Amino acid sequence: MMIFRQLFDVDSSTYTYLIADETTREALLIDAVKSRLNMYLQLLRELDVKLIKAIDTHVHADHVTALGDLRDATGCITLMGEQSSASCISARFADGDVIGIGSLKLQAIYTPGHTDDSYSFYLQADNHGYVFTGDTLLIRGSGRTDFQNGNAAAQYDSIFNRLLTLPKNTVVYPGHDYKGWTISTIDEEQRHNPRLQVSNKAAYIELMGNLKLPHPKLMDVAVPANQACGQLPQG
Amino acid sequence: MMIFRQLFDVDSSTYTYLIADETTREALLIDAVKSRLNMYLQLLRELDVKLIKAIDTHVHADHVTALGDLRDATGCITLMGEQSSASCISARFADGDVIGIGSLKLQAIYTPGHTDDSYSFYLQADNHGYVFTGDTLLIRGSGRTDFQNGNAAAQYDSIFNRLLTLPKNTVVYPGHDYKGWTISTIDEEQRHNPRLQVSNKAAYIELMGNLKLPHPKLMDVAVPANQACGQLPQG
Numbered sequence: 064m065m066i067f068r069q070l071f072d073v074d075s076s077t078y079t080y081l082i083a084d085e086t087t088r089e090a091l092l093i094d095a096v097k098s099r100l101n102m103y104l105q106l107l108r109e110l111d112v113k114l115i116k117a118i119d120t121h122v123h124a125d126h127v128t129a130l131g132d133l134r135d136a137t138g139c140i141t142l143m144g145e146q147s148s149a150s151c152i153s154a155r156f157a158d159g160d161v162i163g164i165g166s167l168k169l170q171a172i173y174t175p176g177h178t179d180d181s182y183s184f185y186l187q188a189d190n191h192g193y194v195f196t197g198d199t200l201l202i203r204g205s206g207r208t209d210f211q212n213g214n215a216a217a218q219y220d221s222i223f224n225r226l227l228t229l230p231k232n233t234v235v236y237p238g239h240d241y242k243g244w245t246i247s248t249i250d251e252e253q254r255h256n257p258r259l260q261v262s263n264k265a266a267y268i269e270l271m272g273n274l275k276l277p278h279p280k281l282m283d284v285a286v287p288a289n290q291a292c293g294q295l296p297q298g
Numbered sequence: 299m300m301i302f303r304q305l306f307d308v309d310s311s312t313y314t315y316l317i318a319d320e321t322t323r324e325a326l327l328i329d330a331v332k333s334r335l336n337m338y339l340q341l342l343r344e345l346d347v348k349l350i351k352a353i354d355t356h357v358h359a360d361h362v363t364a365l366g367d368l369r370d371a372t373g374c375i376t377l378m379g380e381q382s383s384a385s386c387i388s389a390r391f392a393d394g395d396v397i398g399i400g401s402l403k404l405q406a407i408y409t410p411g412h413t414d415d416s417y418s419f420y421l422q423a424d425n426h427g428y429v430f431t432g433d434t435l436l437i438r439g440s441g442r443t444d445f446q447n448g449n450a451a452a453q454y455d456s457i458f459n460r461l462l463t464l465p466k467n468t469v470v471y472p473g474h475d476y477k478g479w480t481i482s483t484i485d486e487e488q489r490h491n492p493r494l495q496v497s498n499k500a501a502y503i504e505l506m507g508n509l510k511l512p513h514p515k516l517m518d519v520a521v522p523a524n525q526a527c528g529q530l531p532q533g
Binding site: 073102242 | 305306337344478480481486489490
């Protein structure tokens, strides 16, 4: 059996996920936020699980990661994709790699587009399928593709050729939500996500090119901080 | 199988729950927020389910209910407990009543304390147990008991003699969260909710009497509005 928690950082609208094996008590965190460190440590203690691994889906531009602080506090391994510009991590994974946590197995799916180091993770547990989509696929949306080597064509391929080929009833757990959604399914997003109702890749590129989004407020702080696992030296 | 969604209203930190029977496509909403009406109608349409019933766990003091607007938009039945001061509802339930939605059955548990009309709902589906606790039991907290006929002694009994007697692995879905928690379990709250670590009822009454909380900002607007199912006549 899996122990599972979806956690929300209201300041950055980030979802963090705790996954643990109920038998071995080994735990993993996806996309932990630095300012929430004490909340994670409290939950790990109260659930009586040990953090073994912490993963970021990509180098975030909107919040500072807890990877470094979690490593210092728990001795966990910090992981990101092989394309990541973060030099501080313990190990890297590539497309198709399996990240184990007790008897649970997360399969890394390389899904570039929001950034060139964006990954999603697929997990089967307790007869259900789950996918953690980071900022690649959001509920009724998708991550912006206009900075950090973002690429709308690559994101189209990541969504249409990778994520939407997962079983239709796979539960979608996104990296953010701004509107009050907590979960969705692959089937639901395929049919109702407005960005996925395009007829082809060119239409998706055009759609993403016309979003006219403001520059992320924290980007110039968050990206360099996250390349150092959230632990920039004090200047 | 059950279709299930937890939805979050960031303005009031309210959780709303959609529960539907996958076979009959009948749906129920718990604690819907008036300003989110269009979100609910969108989700009902996209999930291809029909809203049959809408319930409030109690007369809320911190947000305006969507009960009246949902009834107008969908023809659903609106339900509250027999103790509720809302005169606008279609029907009332009492402790032990079962509220059906397709093959799913919500059992009403009278849990006064936050208000004198507070109910929780227990549901067994797909081999799991769930309890929707409204403002009676929150994750690592409990609802204030200092207005609307609140009563800390009654809340102690509701939590200790009713909710904590549910199976330990029952998943707790609260009516609000202010810190980023989404779910918990009865076992977890029994062991780690700081308000439940009291030695007896008198200690709980003392604890709740010393909280010194500010007057809820929306109370003078929300309570009369909610007694009219969120549809006060325009003055």
